[in-house]
Amino acid sequence: MERIPVLKMGELLMVTIQVDMHDRLARTLLEDLTEAISAHGIHGVLIDISALDVVDSFIGRTLSTIASTAQVLGAETVVTGMQPAVAITLVELGLSMPGIRTALNAERGMAALRAALGGRSERADGSGSGHDA
């Protein structure tokens, strides 16, 4: 079965969505991700959606749910690389993901994640804020 890979990098999880999302794929990702977070004691999750250029209401909601669920499980979540068209669609759908971190690209997202985890993780080097170029 087709899956979106969830990569573990130390105490961070990284998910990059590189294919067209369809409904079942989105549900599977939600399950895999929540499973991985609770199994490995993950503190931070980075979801890169820069390759996603079309969303419908279901995918939009699932994305929002994935981010919120990760947040609820105690992992700092950052969604990166959202395309303008996707951002507009999500806002029009009323899914503006309050409380979820966002970043322009994966690099900045990672920096933001490190900064956010700097306080509670010994290994994080706290390399600047998410807005530093």
Place this chain on the structure above:
Amino acid sequence: MARPPVLEDFPVDHGPTDNARGTRNAGEHLVLDVLKHRHRELLDAWVSGQESAPGFQRSTANNDDLVRQSSEILGALSVAVEADGLATTGAGYLELRRLLADLSGAQARQGYSPSQTATVIFSLKDALLRVLRGEEGGDDAVEGGLYEVNRMIDALGLVTFDSYVQSREQVIRSQHTELLELSTPVVKLWDGVLALPLVGTLDSQRTQMVMENLLASIVEHEASIAILDITGVPTVDTLVAQHLLKTVAATRLMGADCIISGIRPQIAQTIVSLGVELGEVTTKPSMAAALQVALQRLGHTVQRADSSR
């Protein structure tokens, strides 16, 4: 002098379709004759008619233009009548119609009034009627000619009016799009700081445009802070506020922060009394204050050059 012609004077069956086949009636013959042989006289009468119209601007260049243009139209008219009789829908009239459309289109763009534009063609009627009245060739022929000329010029008048309105509408349409584009510039203030000075009322169409422009610029400049300046927005009601918040939310989803600046005291009062919830959006009274916050967040400090030495 002949009494003015009335509709009953003319049989209905002399339909314009017959004309092209060579069955011209006497009136038509007369008109064609006048157009072909009294060109100079017609032109003079027409030009002086146009010059005496109210609102005409007299100047040498203007006059030369007028004579050239009028002569061109008269020539085309003569060709058209010869080819197609007085049926203005015929193919022979295409060139004349094009000339008239160009003329009235140009006048519309130059800001002439509709009546000034209509005067051009209607003063040709005066000139034609005057010359026709002086013609020999029997009362019937003259009367027929007068009637035909009336009909023809009225039809041509409609052509000018149609193209006048069309050009005007085109002007309005292009101004509308220009306004939309002009009113939403995205300015780069600093590395990673964009400003969007909003001028005029925010409706949903403009919000959409603003949002698209802003988000595209955020990607292009890799900006992390966008300043929405609403100094030029005259009123903020719940709808405008909602549009602003949508823009802010979309910006945030892209991974950039939004600061709303240029909130005048009156607008602040309106926002509060309307109960609009701006939530976590940073708001500042002026663009300067917003820029300061933006620079601070980026880790820049601004200080005078001499105090650092």
